[in-house]
Amino acid sequence: MKLSLTFLLALAASLNTVFAEDAPGYFRWPTAYGNQVAFTADNDLWIAPLAGGPARRLTSAAGVENFAMFSPDGKWIAFSGNYDGNVDVYVISPDGGQPRRLTYHPAADMVAAWTNDGRIAYRNFADNGYGGWQMFLVGTDGGWPEKMSVPEIAHITFEPGGDRIAYTRFSLGGRTWKRYKGGWAEDIYVGSTKALDYKKVTTWEGNDATPMWYGNKIYYIRNEDDRDNLWRMNPDGTGLERLTEHRDYDARWPSLADGKIAYSVGADIFVYDISAGQTRKVAVTMPAELLQTRDRFVSPDDYTSDYGLSPDGKRLVLGARGELFTASTERRGVVLQNTDSPGERERSPVYSKDGKEIYAWTDKEGDQTLWAYPADGKGAPRKVAPGPSTYNFQIELSPDGEWAVCGNKDRKLSLINLKTGSTSVIDTSDWEIYSYEWSPDSRYVAYSVILPNKFGGVKIYDTKDKSVHLVTDPMFDSDSPTWDPDGKWLFFTSRRNHNAFYGENEYSFITLNTGQLFALALAKDTKSPYLEVDNTIESGDKKDDEKKDDEDDDGDKKDKKDKKGKKDDKDDDKKVEVKIDWDGLINRIVLLPADAGRYGGLGAVEGKLYYIAWDARGWKDDADEDDPTVALHCYDIEKKKDHTVVDGARGYGFSHDRKKIVVRTKNDYVILDAGDTKEPEADKDDKDKGLKLDEWTCDIDPRAEWKQIYWQAWRDQRDFFYDANMHGVDWKKEGERYAKLVDRITTRHELNDVLGQLFGELSAGHAYIFGGDLERSKNVGVGLLGVDVARESNGYYKIDRVLAPDPWDKGRTSPLSAVGLNVKPGEYLVAIDRKPVNSVANYLELLTNKSGKLVMVSINDKPSLDGAREFVVRTMSDEGELRYWDWVQSRMAYVKEHGGDDIAYLHLSDMSPPGMEQFMREYYPQVYGGKKAFIFDVRNNGGGNIARWILAQLDREIWSWGISRGGQRDHDPWAAFQGHKIAICDEQTGSDGETFSEGWKRLQLGPLVGQRTWGGWVGIRGGKGFVDGGGATQPEFTGWGADSKWLIEGPGVDPTDPVEQNVKNLIGGKDDQLDYAIKWCRDMIKKDPRNDAPMPPFPVKRATGPMK
Structure with missing residues (x-):
């Protein structure tokens, strides 16, 4: 074979194009020095000519390297790297080489700036129990970090040649909220590290972020005029000047070095030259492999979102990674890919009645449309119906295969003609309609709605006369309807078992397991299966004949499954006609004698009713998705017996003929025959009872x-x-x-x-x-000991504090506080696993890869190995809860020290399970402790959904007092607080913490002290994941007040009594906001002690007239 020179040259050129094609890239966190600019792209750190051109990769580790910053002399680039599954500070030469790790704490360490003396300032949440950012300093050779004295710093810059710093308390750079002007907006503070005279110098209601000090000016990002742009000002906040005019995208992630400010706009790098007063775009390209953009193989089972059986139950359709797959329901088989449509997502697949097609929603045309795909994967799909331009839920096919019904986000239930594609709306609801099912004769649709009274109701739609009928009593919460295969009954669940449980903390009640199973007799002549007297008189001979028919020649009972199978074969073509007598239907209700519980997902087969049951559990209980407290049950209607079929069921579905059932568990699919009351037995050589999909790719x-x-x-x-x-x-x-x-x-x-x-x-x-299919590095955890230490000149560590706010709770106490160890402040940590701590620059190096593991610790009363005592402890993987509760105890002690014993204090970290636990733990012991005033602190409250309940507990007025002979006094309502109440909020009080703050004001429970809150109040939910397991939330739920004005969202909640924390006071250990609350309490107690109403004299009830 002859090859021409021209061909060879063309081939070489094409290969060069394939393997060295420059990519524009998505550039973030740039930093410039001299004639170079470094930045993050493709998750790694790169460097390129400042004049533009191809970039060179500096790092290649899994995970993201970010926050790159050139050192003042240009010799180093500091950055935050995720090399070992943890974000730490590293430095690397601009020429490349191996990065040097400088920090080891498991908290994420974010590079913030370089100091004038060549150290790196970085922020984290390492030991701030309150939750704010703290700033640390570390040298380029590592070592024990120095914590700065200012309690909250997120971004920092150092005055050139001076002792002042400019900083912000918060960092909103990663938030998804533009034009933000709420209470959490960033402001710039300036002050001397010696005089501690820090003052806020910005007054703009929006964000003033990422200060950078150069010469006698501070440069920063400001969101005035709708876009983030570069501004500058004098250190006292005067002389404001806007420097850039970016309109399409925000200016983000600025970094100052060598008189240049590099920053990102959209996907590009811009550099502002301070001396020239000009900004320009840097045209960078990346001659990169771009490995994460290459096609690759994944296991779709990790991303399965939908599943369903074929009409005969012999195949299973799976929706995963945006594609449709089918597999045999035999124990092992090839998984076939039915669609190959990158860039599209097919979801909610359902087999057609004849099994030749699979219906599914797809976004191939932008909005969701309904298409039919060949079930064998051969041939082209066809469009069935356009679908409304909104989010559509699962379709349900009619038994005759001609119609489908579907709910959508617009709270509508629609009927789809599968032949013509026409769509009509059946009904609307006060909430989305998820649960719907066709009658066996394809005439009726039963479905659940939310009624105006907020209760669920079951309705039936008649396709023949287009009428809608509510068939359950609106006084009860009902849902999940399913039809009897013979068309005589409609089953549903309804919450009617109001068996209250008494609360242990106060006189309150809750109801659990309220759900019960019910059946509606559709026709007037249908008899209850639970009549105690048989009203049908039959001859004894006939009954004897039926009994004999169930036995073989030896008198043994015939195999009921065989008999049922013959009946099924005989009745395959039996036509069911559903008869409904609407008059009095709502009262033809039968309670199935099953235990009350938490039920949903009902599905009926002949003589049996399947359903999903959830056991009641507390918020603190650890719940795994395959936990046996969630299970598929089967209730035998005739025998009145309930069976647990599959533990850990996450859902289930029927084949079109209702003869097969597929059950989804956490890691598998279990196939059942209709009527089965237990799982199939596992193979002898395989413990797995489900399908074998391990080779699916x-x-x-x-x-x-x-x-x-x-x-x-x-x-x-x-x-x-x-x-x-x-x-x-x-x-x-x-x-x-x-x-x-x-x-x-x-x-x-x-x-x-x-x-x-x-x-x-x-x-x-x-x-x-x-989330999403993110590149991640393997986690190498660092263990912690729950202590505060100071590094001595000889490299040993003096213990300042052993944290143990809750000695009985291992998550809230240092491992070194265990009974019998007797580790005390003033002693020294000298070795870990017999390696001297002064052999490394940071003792946490010796605890790397030892998170949650046993280690040998050496403690001495002097900084020496000689005479040290050794013991084994299990390290902590995280000190967050420990340090938070230590901070709470410090606030309680502060209140007692400055306010005395008459004032109670309670901090709520959030309005979620931890916050509920805090309220239960801290409120009730104090409400009866003789307190005259109560401080409720919701600063830095992260939100949740319990604020309305807590407000209801606090908004109660005592109206009576009582006593028993020799007993303690009590009052009504029980556990209501009759003293004075005051609350504290701040800029980081968010979401449901703001519900509490606004409700506190509107209910006039007392003053609200502090600063304006975050302003994020529109609520969210989950449930709409992406094809790769990631997701997003949509703000959906909001509200307004009695004045018809929107509440909270945007500006936040204004306190009634604004109090700003003085930084110097905070450094000195004072808490101005808490001091204000304490003084108010003391003043109110003095003015009105709120004592109990005096007890009246006991009544005299003796007879006053003459005795007879």
């Missing part, structure tokens, strides 16, 4: 997936955002604007960043992005 096109995820996220906001007008934002235009950035990304992390910018245009809280 498929290839994915990441770039195509990312585009699909982007537009799904855009649609989900369009469909679920609480304001259909999208806060006045042109949502289509914004979608197109940020879609341009998706073409630039090369990793899944970067997609999340683009989505964050897109969501930010809605200017709303709670619009979050999380």
